[in-house]
Amino acid sequence: MDDYSKKISERMWNQPDKGELEAEREQTFIDDIVQKAHIERELLQSLDGVETAFDGGAGCGRFSVLLAKKGIRVTHFDISQPMIDKAKEIAEREGVTDKITFVKGALEDLSAYSDDSFDLVMSFDSPISYTYPNQEKVIGELVRIARKRILISVSSRLGSLPYLANPIQKNQFILDKNSKDPWVQWCLTAREQMIEGFAFNKDNLLKAYDSGLLDNIEDTKKAYDQGDAPWCISYHFMPDELESILKKFGVKDIKMAGPGAFARTIPNELLVKIMNDPEQREAFLEFCHMYDSNPYVCGMGKDNLFAKGIL
Numbered sequence: 012m013d014d015y016s017k018k019i020s021e022r023m024w025n026q027p028d029k030g031e032l033e034a035e036r037e038q039t040f041i042d043d044i045v046q047k048a049h050i051e052r053e054l055l056q057s058l059d060g061v062e063t064a065f066d067g068g069a070g071c072g073r074f075s076v077l078l079a080k081k082g083i084r085v086t087h088f089d090i091s092q093p094m095i096d097k098a099k100e101i102a103e104r105e106g107v108t109d110k111i112t113f114v115k116g117a118l119e120d121l122s123a124y125s126d127d128s129f130d131l132v133m134s135f136d137s138p139i140s141y142t143y144p145n146q147e148k149v150i151g152e153l154v155r156i157a158r159k160r161i162l163i164s165v166s167s168r169l170g171s172l173p174y175l176a177n178p179i180q181k182n183q184f185i186l187d188k189n190s191k192d193p194w195v196q197w198c199l200t201a202r203e204q205m206i207e208g209f210a211f212n213k214d215n216l217l218k219a220y221d222s223g224l225l226d227n228i229e230d231t232k233k234a235y236d237q238g239d240a241p242w243c244i245s246y247h248f249m250p251d252e253l254e255s256i257l258k259k260f261g262v263k264d265i266k267m268a269g270p271g272a273f274a275r276t277i278p279n280e281l282l283v284k285i286m287n288d289p290e291q292r293e294a295f296l297e298f299c300h301m302y303d304s305n306p307y308v309c310g311m312g313k314d315n316l317f318a319k320g321i322l
């Protein structure tokens with residue numbers, strides 16, 4: 012099983028177009044804008060005394076490049092070569108390649124790094140969740156290599172369950188209906204068919220609520236064995252569960268948030284209007300950050316549960 016998660020992630024994220032598509036996410040989907048803006052604000056408030064950082068599952072460099080531009084030496088660690096290639100391209104464009112060390116590797120093995128190696132350790136938008144069933148061990152390892160601060164975001168169980176009861180939920184967040192992104196075009200063309208084929212299934216929801224797994228693992232493994240590149244097996248955390256794991260590994264002053272909790276209450280037409288007006292957009296993202304940081308709403312972030320703490 013352990014091996015399956017890693018193999019599936021590797022195949023999925025190593026598809027050649029992955030880096031390009033991921034780099035354009037914030038031109039495509041509003042929930043991604045809100046989530047990344049939340050993390051950016053958190054990171055920029057956490058840099059006091061930070062000279063080195065580790066980014067686990069760093070993707071195309073959304074946050075590794077940001078920290079490099081602030082003069083921090085960053086280890087950009089990811090399982091996917093297309094992601095690393097895209098990140099290198101962006102780092103070059105931003106003139107910060109000398110600040111970043113690119114490493115291709117899996118979070119399941121961080122033995123190359125000794126204790127307290129980095130002032131700040133981060134891992135955003137679910138790489139930890141993709142290491143199921145090793146997610147708890149991976150969090151322990153990320154804490155082990157951190158000296159001062161840890162900031163992570165993982166898949167959220169309470170936040171993701173509505174997916175199962177709303178197969179068209181991503182449509183709410185499409186920024187540009189003319190985007191060439193295949194996911195945008197799929198959301199638009201498959202909408203009616205998804206509604207037609209939909210039936211509320213309480214048992215499915217309860218199963219996911221109890222297990223933290225939205226998909227059937229056996230089906231995912233079978234698809235992988237047949238040569239497909241299915242979506243990763245992803246473990247979805249409850250807020251109290253994530254907090255107690257971090258506490259167990261000695262993280263203190265833990266603060267949690269649910270990026271997207273406020274935005275998900277607003278219909279697409281209004282979200283698009285806000286995003287297309289720079290002044291409203293800035294004010295909206297600032298308000299979202301404040302609202303989504305309220306611990307009472309953290310479970311209802313869009314798909315991610317954010318946590319930060321100190322060592």
Ligand SMILES: C[S@@+](CC[C@H](N)C(=O)[O-])C[C@H]1O[C@@H](n2cnc3c(N)ncnc32)[C@H](O)[C@@H]1O
Binds near residue numbers: 117138
């Ligand atoms: C949704 S992207 C997030 C990228 C970046 N952290 C961000 O927030 O923009 C998830 C990333 O995790 C990486 N990933 C998935 N499984 C991984 C694993 N087991 N070890 C390391 N990286 C992994 C993928 O290649 C991908 O780049």
